[in-house]
Amino acid sequence: MTTTLEAPAVHTGPAPAAPANRRWRKRFTRAVHGSAAVVLFVALWELVPRFVLDESTRTFLPPLSEDLRALVDLALDGELEDHLLASIGRSAAGFAIAVGVAVPIGLLIGWYRPVARFLQPLLELARNTAALALLPVFTLLLGIGELSKVTLVVYACVWPVLLNTIAGVNTVDPLLVKAARSLGLSSPRLFRKVILPSAVPTVFTGIRMAASYSILVLVAAEMVGAKAGLGYLINTSQVNFQIQQMYAGIIAVSVLGVIVNQGFVVLERRFSTWRPKEKP
CATH class of the missing domain: 1.20.5 (Single alpha-helices involved in coiled-coils or other helix-helix interfaces)
Structure with a gap:
């Protein structure tokens, strides 16, 4: 078988x-x-x-639907656009100045330890002084116009960018620096090839924090002596008892903050393509 x-x-x-x-x-x-x-x-x-x-x-x-209806009405009237553009212009100007100043200074302080030790007490004193606490000072010295508001945004945004840039440089792996020096890299190439790529994630964390601060601090500043802006819209609506419009302004600030934050998340990924991607 x-x-x-x-x-x-x-x-x-x-x-x-x-x-x-x-x-x-x-x-x-x-x-x-x-x-x-x-x-x-x-x-x-x-x-x-x-x-x-x-x-x-x-x-x-009021219910959220009524606040959203007020937001749509403001958008259709063009009033929301005017306030939004005014706030974005001020915050963008102050934010750009802060980043342009804080990143180079942070790289300098983080790389040269004697400079860091010399400036550390002053930095600790200044960064623990709330920006809004200085609003009356900026208003007295610079008036109630655009200059005082942009300067306040600069002051608020400088510190997160500066401190995170210093931390990013200080956390670079010393072995990478020694290996680069042993290969004969000059100081400019060392900065470009080793220091900056390693510090980018920490620097962008500070930049994202500064972007949020630029909106929040500006909204508070616009409640004093402004004629346009989201802060002016919120404050004026509250004074005139237009409660739905007040909440509409608050919603607009929140949405703007989320959009700005997500934009910088995408930008950070663009400049950190060398980092390993997270698993889905």
Whole structure:
């Protein structure tokens, strides 16, 4: 009696799509988890004023839909655009000046230890002085015009960029520096090839923090002596008891901050292409 063994079937078709589906499900799950808190906050903002608060309290905390309707009305009237452009112009000017000044100084202080030791006490004193605490000083010295507001933004933005640039230079691996020097790299090439690439992530962290500060500090400054800007819109709406417009201005500030932050996240990835990518 003979037994015949059959060869196992060989599948020559395309590979199963299970790994791709798992990756898609994982990304979808992460997106749901990441947005769940925001969705819950939005739902509470809409439902609590409608069904929980009484009429008098609802006047000061209207549902989100009414605030969004006021935001759309401001956008259609062109008023939101005027205030938005005024705020963006001031914050961008102050932010650009702060980055242009703080990054070179931070590289200098981080690289030359004697300079760092000499300036450390002054830096500690200045960085612990809140920018808004100096608003009256800037207003007295520079007036209530554009110069005082831009200068306040510069002061607020300098410190996160400066301190993170110093930290980025100080955290460069000393072995990399010694290896580069042993290969005969000059100081300019050492900075370009070793110091700057290693310090980029930390520097961009400071830049992202400064971008947020430029908006927040400016909004507070625009509530004093301004004729346009998101801070002026919020303050004027509150004084005139236009509560929906006040919240619309607050929403506009929040959205602007998120857009600016995400823009700098993309920019950081563009300048940090050498870093390993995170697994999805």
